[in-house]
Amino acid sequence: MKHSEHRAFSCNKGGHQICIAEAVQVAESLCRQRKQRFTSIRRRVLELVWHQHKPIGAYQVLEALQQEGRAAPPTVYRALDFLQQMGLVHRIASLNAYVGCAHPGAPHDGQFLICESCKALAELDAAEISNAIEQSADRSGFKPHRQTVEIMGLCPRCR
Amino acid sequence: MKHSEHRAFSCNKGGHQICIAEAVQVAESLCRQRKQRFTSIRRRVLELVWHQHKPIGAYQVLEALQQEGRAAPPTVYRALDFLQQMGLVHRIASLNAYVGCAHPGAPHDGQFLICESCKALAELDAAEISNAIEQSADRSGFKPHRQTVEIMGLCPRCR
DNA sequence: ATGATAATGTTATATTATAACGTTTCAATT
DNA sequence: AATTGAAACGTTATAATATAACATTATCAT
Numbered sequence: 001m002k003h004s005e006h007r008a009f010s011c012n013k014g015g016h017q018i019c020i021a022e023a024v025q026v027a028e029s030l031c032r033q034r035k036q037r038f039t040s041i042r043r044r045v046l047e048l049v050w051h052q053h054k055p056i057g058a059y060q061v062l063e064a065l066q067q068e069g070r071a072a073p074p075t076v077y078r079a080l081d082f083l084q085q086m087g088l089v090h091r092i093a094s095l096n097a098y099v100g101c102a103h104p105g106a107p108h109d110g111q112f113l114i115c116e117s118c119k120a121l122a123e124l125d126a127a128e129i130s131n132a133i134e135q136s137a138d139r140s141g142f143k144p145h146r147q148t149v150e151i152m153g154l155c156p157r158c159r
Numbered sequence: 160m161k162h163s164e165h166r167a168f169s170c171n172k173g174g175h176q177i178c179i180a181e182a183v184q185v186a187e188s189l190c191r192q193r194k195q196r197f198t199s200i201r202r203r204v205l206e207l208v209w210h211q212h213k214p215i216g217a218y219q220v221l222e223a224l225q226q227e228g229r230a231a232p233p234t235v236y237r238a239l240d241f242l243q244q245m246g247l248v249h250r251i252a253s254l255n256a257y258v259g260c261a262h263p264g265a266p267h268d269g270q271f272l273i274c275e276s277c278k279a280l281a282e283l284d285a286a287e288i289s290n291a292i293e294q295s296a297d298r299s300g301f302k303p304h305r306q307t308v309e310i311m312g313l314c315p316r317c318r
Numbered sequence: 319a320t321g322a323t324a325a326t327g328t329t330a331t332a333t334t335a336t337a338a339c340g341t342t343t344c345a346a347t348t
Numbered sequence: 349a350a351t352t353g354a355a356a357c358g359t360t361a362t363a364a365t366a367t368a369a370c371a372t373t374a375t376c377a378t
Binding site for chain 1 (some may be wrong): 167168252253269270272274275281283285287288290291292294295296299300301302303304305306308309310311312313314315318
């Protein structure tokens with residue numbers, strides 16, 4: 001089944017992709033477990049981050065919040081920081097943007113495939129890549145701690 | 160010779176590391192080959208980027224330039240853009256900072272090891288990593304084009 | 319109910335980067 | 349040497365991203 005190979009970019013059906021309602025449920029559950037408050041702002045920001053399956057900028061989130069009432073940058077950044085600490089959201093450094101974590105539960109650095117054409121993003125968690133990184137680092141006497149891996153290119157639909 | 164394994168973080172002797180004067184010479188030569196102008200601003204910015212073997216921010220470069228005369232942000236960003244296009248400087252997305260390219264000649268995306276303690280940076284060009292990325296991307300039907308790989312951790316001296 | 323802690327509101331500002339437009343420099347040709 | 353067209357640079361303003369600092373409110377454990 002060829003399509004299954006592309007599930008990194010698909011959503012909902014048949015995969016481990018978590019969509020907006022599911023993402024919120026998982027978040028709620030994880031926060032409860034960890035005795036952290038999943039406040040309405042945090043929930044709303046998580047929803048907005050998941051709203052498109054593309055990275056979203058902090059100020060785009062802010063705009064959306066402002067249409068529902070007052071809000072200022074710190075509100076957004078605090079919520080995003082919290083969600084990142086909970087491992088529910090990743091920051092994409094090369095885009096200054098944020099995306100919902102596809103594999104929450106255990107905090108981790110993801111690896112990201114980002115389509116230069118349609119801006120869609122898929123999160124990988126390829127041990128193959130992590131291992132290659134770890135081994136190469138080791139050979140330089142370097143002890144890796146955190147990795148940023150962001151691959152720009154063309155997604156299956158756009159290539 | 161254990162130290163040779165660590166040459167990614169060393170400088171000058173016995174390795175392919177290029178230090179400030181060498182970097183300028185190589186740059187001069189490459190620009191001449193490509194019929195590009197290696198102006199005094201571009202030279203000076205390249206020197207400043209190489210001055211420490213650590214990533215440097217655009218505004219730090221600016222400050223240095225301003226101590227030698229007038230300068231404004233566009234001056235720095237233009238020079239940095241040019242140097243990046245020539246493959247002489249890399250931008251480190253996770254730091255919003257710039258670093259001299261250790262392997263100029265053919266433009267490429269490097270992979271970077273960044274020490275969280277002393278801020279030293281080493282550039283890798285590990286085929287092992289690129290291959291792992293390419294294969295993982297392939298399996299998702301993704302055609303990679305450009306990669307950002309930035310590993311934070313502890314360098315040999317600080318670990 | 320009370321007090322401690324965490325979360326949020328609010329204002330201001332820091333940091334990084336680019337837009338827009340006029341001027342200068344440079345090198346190729348006349 | 350003068351001309352000219354393109355590239356580089358100067359300058360001012362502003363955009364885009366992110367944080368500092370401090371007052372206020374909400375929540376939880378007692």
